[in-house]
Structure formats: C-alpha cells, structure tokens
Amino acid sequence: MAGNLPRVGLGTYSETNREQWVECVKTALEAGYRHIDTAQVYGNEEYVGEGIARSDVPREEVFLATKTVHVDVPGPTQTEIVESVEESLEKLRTEYVDLLYVHWPAGCYEPETTFGAFDDFHREGLVRNVGVSNFEPETLEEAREMSEAPIFANQVECHPFCQQAELREYAVEHDHWLVAYCPLARGEVFDDPVLGEIAEDHGTTEAQVSLAWLLSKENVAVVPRSTGERHIRENLAARDLDLNDEEIERIDGIEREHRLIDRDYAPWN
Template identity: 65%
Template sequence: MSADFQRIGLGTYSEANREQWRENVLQALDAGYRVVDTAEVYENETYIGEGINRSEVPREEVFLATKTVHEVEPGPGHEDILTGVEGSLDRLDTGYVDLLYVHWPAELYDPETTLGAFDELREMGRVEHVGVCNFEPDQLDRARDVLDSPLFANQIEMHPLLQQDELVGYAQEHDHWVVAFCPLAQGAVFDIPAIQEIAQRHNVSPAQVSLAWLLSKDNVAVIPKASSPDHLHDNLAARELDLTEGELARIDGIEREERIIDRDYAPWNR
C-alpha cells in the first residue's frame, strides 16, 4: 500500500493561491518527486489530491503525508480526530495516507487521545505511518511511550541557521526520520557567505548546497517548497551534490541562529 519514502519531497504550504498546488504537484511528480507533504490547515488538500490524480504516476508510488489540528476547544476527542482525518482523506480523494502527523504539541494536544486515535487509524488501514511535528525530546519520549505504532518521523524546522543537532541525534538513536521543513530558511541561507562560496565552487545554487548539507546527515529528509519547474529540478538535483568534509564542517560551524517559524504555543516557548 505505501510508497517507499524518499529523502527529498515537496512542501506545499502557502498563504495564498492555494489552487497553484494542483499544477505544482503534477509538475513535481513529472519531475521525479515521490513525496508530497500537506496539512489540514494549509487548505490545499483538495488541490493536492487533484494533482496526484491527474498525474500518470500511480497513487501507490506517491508517499503522501498530511497533518491534523488539535486546537478545538476543549480539545479534540477520539472521534473528532477520526472524523477530521476522514475529512482529509475525502479532500485528498484517497483511501489512505502514507504518513499522518500531529501538527503541533500545542496546549490542547493530549498524547493518549490523539496517538490512540492514530494507532486505530493505522489498524484500519487509513494511515500507513505515524509521525509528529515540532516535538522536542520530552514530547518525543511521551509519544514513544504512548504509541503502539512505530514513530516514523519528527518534522521540524531545520536549515544551516537552525541545525537541530539534539533532535537529529535523538532520531538517529531511536531510528526515526527528521523531516526538515523550511530547509532554505525562506531564502535566508542564500545570503550566507560560506554557502555562497561553496555554491560557486561547485557551480550550483545556494539552495542545492543547503539541501545537500541536510541530506549528508543520517536520518534526515527534506521537503523544500517550490512553485516553478526550474526550482523543482534545482532542488531535486541536490541529491547529486557531494560536499567535501571540509565544506560540511564549514556549514556546521555557522554561528548565526535564526528560527523562522516560532509559535507562542511551541514547546520551546513553554
């Protein structure tokens, strides 16, 4: 049922023009992408589903991920979660998703209720893998204790300006994926002198250097957003870029730190 997980996929968040993802997903699959990432709150699941269904790539070859929301007062119950996921499946026009994430461990998130529902959805065949987003080690420990399903991934912001060594080490120790969203720091990595110089040396884009640095790490995958064929192909080409140990160490040593996505309810702010 589930497609193989590939280490570079398509992120699909946008605040406007959500219809663009119908064509963008179609172009991405034609270019060779096989991982597509969305979420209920992105309000684009319908267009994602249409893009996948219009593609000549069979659904079983696409690794499709979405995320649930837990900001329903006084907190979603078991049935609310089951119903919410069925809504996502309807909008995506699919019988299952390959990966279902908890979007945030916000104040209304209850591990037993939410992850118990995720386990049930997996048993029903509606979900192939279970993941979380924006979890710190304490939340990961609790999730692993509660889940019957293996924890497949923790999706977090990660790029050369937010290197997330602790969470990468945790993933390597416990054998799950870190899926890096915002891997180009919304373009901020393009202005880093070290990345510019490495890109010039290899005659590639700074985006490829940032993505190749991420892909050099065990247990790390990336989901850059791209909305043009050129950017789609450029990002995918990062798989072929081999950085030297010295170049990797130079990026590892970047001293700036900048978090792009920072919510008041994030665990690092509580």
Template identity: 50%
Template sequence: MAEIPSPGLGTSGNKDESQCAKTVQTALELGYRHIDTAQMYDNETPVGVGIAHADVPRDDVFLATKVLPDNLSHDDVLETTQKSLDRLGTDYVDLLYVHWPMRAYEPSDTLPAFDTLAADGVARNIAVSNFTPDLLDEAREILDAPIVANQVEMHPLFQQTELQSYAREHDITLVAYAPIMQGKADDVSELRDIAVEYDATPTQISLAWLNGVENVVPIPKATGEVHLRENASVPDLDDEDVRKIEAIDREERFVNPDGAAWN
C-alpha cells in the same frame, strides 16, 4: 523505519488551487515521490487533484498530511482525518502527523486515535511535528505504532543537533521544513562561498547539507518547474564543506508557532 522519499515537496502557503495542483503534478512527473500537506494549509483538495492528474500511480506517491492542533481530541482526529482523505481523494495517507503538540493535544487522548487509524490502514505510518525529545519520549510510551518521523524546522542556521542524535538512536526520520530558510539561503555567506565551488546556488548547498545528514529528508517548497528542478538536483558536499556548515555559530529560526508562518 519507513523509507521516506527525498526530497519531498512542501506545499505550505500554496493556496492557489490551480497553481497548487499544477505544482504537485509537475513535481511528480519530474520524479518527486513525497508530497507533504496539512489540514492547516487549506490545500488538501488541490494536492489531491495534482496527484490524480499526474501520470504516476497512487501507490508510488508517499503522501503526508497533518492534523490541525485544534482537531487533536480523540474523536476529532478520527473525523477530520476522514475529511482529509475525502479532500485528497484517497483511501489512505502514507504518513499522518500530529501537527503541533498544542491546543487540543493531550497525549493520552490524541495518540490512541492515531493508533486506531494505523491499525485500520488509514494511516500507513504515524508521525509527529515540532516535538522535543521529552515529548517524543512521552508519545512513544503511549503509542503502539512506531513514530517514523518528526517534522521540524531544520537548515544550516538551525541544525537540530539534539534531535539529530535522538533520531539516529530511535530510528526516526527528521523531515526538515524551511530547509532553504524561506528563500534566505542567499543571505548566508558560508553557503554563498561553498556554492561557488560547486557551480550551484546557496539553496542547493543548504539542501545538499541536509541530504548528507543521517535520517534527514528535506521538503523544500517550490511553485515552478525551474525551482522544482533546482531543489531536486544538488551536489554531494565534501567533508570539509560539511564541516564549514556545521561550524556556523549563529542560529536563526524562520517559522513561528504562534504566528502566520506556521508550517
């Protein structure tokens, strides 16, 4: 399995070019080594600028992007991935995702294009996003390249228990988006109570829980140095506190695949 640095920096929603480039540069100079973007986010160009301006060699950066659901026909995958590389200012990405298995996604047509990109070294690793176990089984049967990651919404209110088991069984990393519940971690009483014990924030406790789950890498979003530092500095939770989070008996998703909150 590819070693995916944790935490990553999520860039969804960060379309201000100057701010996005500065955030990426700052994150890398603070020690982040995993940057996540997508064609859908309309910010690959400033992400590439941020990487170029950071005092960090490109080979030390684990860069991921995702192919837009509308671009998932075989030829469109090849063509638009090259456009992504041009915008990012790089010859390769470390991780290339199928963003959502919808719209133009047709496994027998889409996935061979990803294999081609992997064989050519354009995509050093292949991944999917928002895939169920059944869809993962189907994709794994078609692909020659291994699926190294499945990016899904995951946090204490949406714990993805079934996908956790699948990931462990098949050596796949779950890359957790919306890991701090789009800023709503403060609203979860269990996280607030545990945060007091560690002199931490509920956001940090949410990330700490994810850090302790096998085969999981969170990619919290941030736009300022204070939050970048906060997200990268989290406590180690003891077993009792982990059990308290696992026992949360309500479930809530914060990302809607049919709406503007796409990741």
C-alpha cells in the same frame, strides 16, 4: 535505518493561491518527486489530491503525508480527530495516507486521545505510518510511550541556521526520520557567504548546497516548498550534489542561530 521515505519531498504550505498546488504537485511528480507533504490547516489538501490524480504517477508510488491536530483544530475529542482525518482522506482522493503527523504538541493536543485515534487508523491501514511535528525530546518521549505504532518521523524546522543537532541525534538513536521543513530558511540561505562560496565552487545554488548539507546527515529528509518548475527541479537535483567533508564542516560551523517558526505555544518556549 528508519523506514523507506523519499528523502526529497515537495512542501506545499502557502497562505494564498492554494489552487496552484494542483499544477505544482503534478509538475513535481512528473519531474521525479515521490514524496508530497501537506497539512489540514494548509487548506490545500483537495488541490494536492487533484494534482496527484492528474499526474501519470500511480498513487501507490507516491509517499503522501498530511498533518492534523494543530493547537485548536480538531479536538479535543477522539471523534473529532477521526472525522478530521476522514475529511483529509476524502479531500486527498485517497484511501490511505503514507504518513499522518500530529502537527503541534499544543492546545487541543492530548497524547492519549490523539494517539488513540491515530492508532485506530494505523491498525485499519488508513494510515501507513504515524509521525509528529514540532516535537522536542521530552514530547517525543511521551509520544513514543503513548503511540502503539512506531514514531516514523518528526518534522521540524531545520536548515544551516537552525541545525537541530540534538533532534537529529535523537532521530538516529531511535531510528526515525527527521524531516526538515523550511530547509532553505525561506530564502535566507541565498544571503549566507559560506553557502555562497561553496555554491560558487560547485557551480550551483545556495539552495542546493543547503539541501545537500541536510541530505548528508543520517536519517534526515527535506520538504522544500517550491512553486516554479525550475526550482522544483533544482531542489530535487540536490540529491546529486556531493559536498566534501571540509564543506560540510564549514556549514556545521555556521554560528548564526535563527528560528523562523517560533510560536508562543511551541514546546521549546
């Protein structure tokens, strides 16, 4: 089984009101979350770090993940990558991160240079685990060849309308995590009749059903973005929702195919 990772984390992407993540992160940790996910280009690492510092949860109990190398920042030199990671550590108020992702395999991403920098940090203990994001099987194979450290996780869009069966199978085969971002399809799960019927049968929400379906899959973790305390707590409670085989099969059978994050530079294009 892949290494230890709390299976429900807090996603923190937002284009505005980045200061809100101080309170959201603090609230999530106090509610029981132990996995916080951010990224250099989110522009909120300093607020995420402040939220962790303000909580009563010791830093060593928090699995903290961030990302760098995003198309045109930073890079392409190893020195620039090193400087960016050092800046992230400073903003996050931490001596190490539990997981550092390559954000996109595009633009200034150069496998040998990027993983050379990541491996240096890993050897020094400043990065506990190395991961990738938005990678497909071909780019994953290349990353596994280039990275001295094992690939711990691949973070990709994954929800009932973008089920990523091939990447989930790859994660199991190669013993790493698939971390699902946009696991609620940015609210579109609330409009799906299959999820609605199952949610009604359980007296719960479509969001919790979507998360529980993902958590029923081997080697899958989720990082739903949420800012309100009620939704933060509801998302975490999805760990306790057990779907039966028939319900899982009904969600597996949703034929709608809808990718929300589809950049021109993505490896699948």
